[in-house]
Amino acid sequence: MRADGVSVTSIDTIVDGVHFRLDTHSPADVGHKALATALSDIAAMGAEPGEAYVSLALPSDFGDALQLVAAMEALADRFDLTIAGGDVVGSPMLTVSVTVVGHAGDPDSLVYRSGAKPGDRVGVTGMLGGSGAGLVLLDGLDHVDVPDRDTLIQRHLRPEPRIHEGLALARTASAMIDVSDGIATDARHLAERSGVRIEIDLPRLPLAPGVREVAAALERDPYELAATGGDDYELLLTGADATDVTWIGRAVPGEGVALLGADGTPRELHGFEHG
Amino acid sequence: MRADGVSVTSIDTIVDGVHFRLDTHSPADVGHKALATALSDIAAMGAEPGEAYVSLALPSDFGDALQLVAAMEALADRFDLTIAGGDVVGSPMLTVSVTVVGHAGDPDSLVYRSGAKPGDRVGVTGMLGGSGAGLVLLDGLDHVDVPDRDTLIQRHLRPEPRIHEGLALARTASAMIDVSDGIATDARHLAERSGVRIEIDLPRLPLAPGVREVAAALERDPYELAATGGDDYELLLTGADATDVTWIGRAVPGEGVALLGADGTPRELHGFEHG
Numbered sequence: 215m216r217a218d219g220v221s222v223t224s225i226d227t228i229v230d231g232v233h234f235r236l237d238t239h240s241p242a243d244v245g246h247k248a249l250a251t252a253l254s255d256i257a258a259m260g261a262e263p264g265e266a267y268v269s270l271a272l273p274s275d276f277g278d279a280l281q282l283v284a285a286m287e288a289l290a291d292r293f294d295l296t297i298a299g300g301d302v303v304g305s306p307m308l309t310v311s312v313t314v315v316g317h318a319g320d321p322d323s324l325v326y327r328s329g330a331k332p333g334d335r336v337g338v339t340g341m342l343g344g345s346g347a348g349l350v351l352l353d354g355l356d357h358v359d360v361p362d363r364d365t366l367i368q369r370h371l372r373p374e375p376r377i378h379e380g381l382a383l384a385r386t387a388s389a390m391i392d393v394s395d396g397i398a399t400d401a402r403h404l405a406e407r408s409g410v411r412i413e414i415d416l417p418r419l420p421l422a423p424g425v426r427e428v429a430a431a432l433e434r435d436p437y438e439l440a441a442t443g444g445d446d447y448e449l450l451l452t453g454a455d456a457t458d459v460t461w462i463g464r465a466v467p468g469e470g471v472a473l474l475g476a477d478g479t480p481r482e483l484h485g486f487e488h489g
Numbered sequence: 490m491r492a493d494g495v496s497v498t499s500i501d502t503i504v505d506g507v508h509f510r511l512d513t514h515s516p517a518d519v520g521h522k523a524l525a526t527a528l529s530d531i532a533a534m535g536a537e538p539g540e541a542y543v544s545l546a547l548p549s550d551f552g553d554a555l556q557l558v559a560a561m562e563a564l565a566d567r568f569d570l571t572i573a574g575g576d577v578v579g580s581p582m583l584t585v586s587v588t589v590v591g592h593a594g595d596p597d598s599l600v601y602r603s604g605a606k607p608g609d610r611v612g613v614t615g616m617l618g619g620s621g622a623g624l625v626l627l628d629g630l631d632h633v634d635v636p637d638r639d640t641l642i643q644r645h646l647r648p649e650p651r652i653h654e655g656l657a658l659a660r661t662a663s664a665m666i667d668v669s670d671g672i673a674t675d676a677r678h679l680a681e682r683s684g685v686r687i688e689i690d691l692p693r694l695p696l697a698p699g700v701r702e703v704a705a706a707l708e709r710d711p712y713e714l715a716a717t718g719g720d721d722y723e724l725l726l727t728g729a730d731a732t733d734v735t736w737i738g739r740a741v742p743g744e745g746v747a748l749l750g751a752d753g754t755p756r757e758l759h760g761f762e763h764g
Contacts, residue, residue, distance in 0.1 A: 223573065225542040225588060229580040267500040269544075269586045298498065301586075305504040311544045311576075311586035313500055 241278035242285035253375035260384020261316030271305030330408035337459035344422030346443020362424035411468030516553035517560035528650035535659025536591030546580030605683035612734035619697030621718020637699035686743030
């Protein structure tokens with residue numbers, strides 16, 4: 215759409231029963247989430263949102279498509295994104311695919327997953343574990359006193375793409391990825407694409423308020439929950455310096471990811487079930 | 490991806506049981522069809538294929554994703570299209586979304602649905618009714634002697650996007666659309682967007698070989714089948730002159746679509762069931 219600069223494009227799909235559940239998500243939550251997850255990829259490249267193309271595959275008894283689209287448009291407006299096209303088809307299962315095009319002035323201003331070098335620090339924006347804890351709360355734990363219950367649930371239902379943070383961090387980051395599967399998995403993608411080993415100090419992870427209480431109720435380590443809970447859509451990056459980032463580890467020669475406990479020894483993590 | 494010219498983008502989605510059926514379509518047929526239908530939109534704008542972004546929502550027991558992707562790549566190669574990105578997610582129902590970006594040297598070389606003017610002739614590329622007849626044959630009529638049976642079935646399973654035709658016709662066409670729902674419906678889209686009435690002479694429709702025999706077996710008018718059978722993916726256009734086009738009608742002042750019989754009077758059509 216623009217004649218100057220470069221563009222990047224990302225496509226993301228969410229499916230009822232796999233990435234969300236209509237018994238816990240309103241149609242508006244689904245619309246928001248579909249666009250937010252697609253925008254999160256654009257954020258991780260340090261690009262400015264440009265246009266989105268939306269495919270809605272709707273069950274014949276799904277009556278709230280307008281609410282779904284309105285929530286998508288509200289999120290688009292906040293980031294000056296234009297929903298420029300779409301397609302609506304019938305489907306037994308609500309499925310939303312979003313293709314987002316982002317723009318940058320020149321290729322050098324973009325960040326990829328492949329630029330991490332030994333010696334880089336590893337940082338993360340915001341706080342972790344909130345979405346995973348919110349999902350646990352959506353499914354139960356009604357008897358547990360969690361002061362930030364509603365915030366955690368909203369964190370799961372309405373993830374926030376870190377567009378502004380991505381644009382700012384792209385100036386100094388050597389590599390970046392959004393935290394969609396949990397940092398344990400997403401750090402592995404960075405390590406593989408960059409040809410480095412990434413060490414993460416679990417006790418340094420910035421826990422979202424309430425994660426500690428939810429983890430206690432599940433008799434789980436809160437830092438393990440934060441490392442394996444997905445859908446936080448924060449940005450995981452490598453670099454030498456940046457503001458508004460929590461430094462949680464380092465890139466070293468080698469391969470793979472090590473998650474280190476308080477005593478500096480690697481920990482085996484158990485997966486955190488999430489939807 | 491390119492710094493010069495303009496780009497157009499289209500997103501299309503096909504769903505098992507709605508747009509195709511896995512009991513009649515191989516995984517390779519599905520991959521071909523998903524990309525072909527998306528490319529057809531690019532063809533109708535007179536743009537050159539650029540990049541595609543593919544979302545595959547796959548059931549856990551679907552084992553032939555590689556065949557699906559290979560058929561998509563084979564079609565992409567034929568039109569110098571780059572499959573530049575994708576997303577694979579789990580889903581109870583096989584669903585394929587394809588976003589295709591097309592390019593043109595300047596905006597004036599593109600054709601839209603809105604440019605038809607009273608006095609324009611209405612034309613169509615290729616032949617009609619083949620895909621609809623092929624679908625009928627896939628579902629039965631084994632006892633009927635149809636000489637072009639396999640060609641008709643292939644026409645349904647492996648539609649051909651009219652990319653080269655679209656680029657050539659864009660030089661002179663005032664408006665263009667691809668025939669995905671049948672010309673009765675697609676002509677209505679052209680008429681509405683252009684603010685004209687479109688008259689189509691049913692006896693002028695170019696029937697694909699075998700359509701006459703299939704229509705006879707169904708005791709239907711072959712021209713009605715050709716006008717209402719979808720998925721032909723030919724191009725319907727308006728303009729003053731063009732080669733390799735069958736002229737089937739005209740744009741006149743007014744609104745809506747009239748399908749005229751041999752005696753020049755409007756005919757009420759009955760829908761042609763298609764998947």
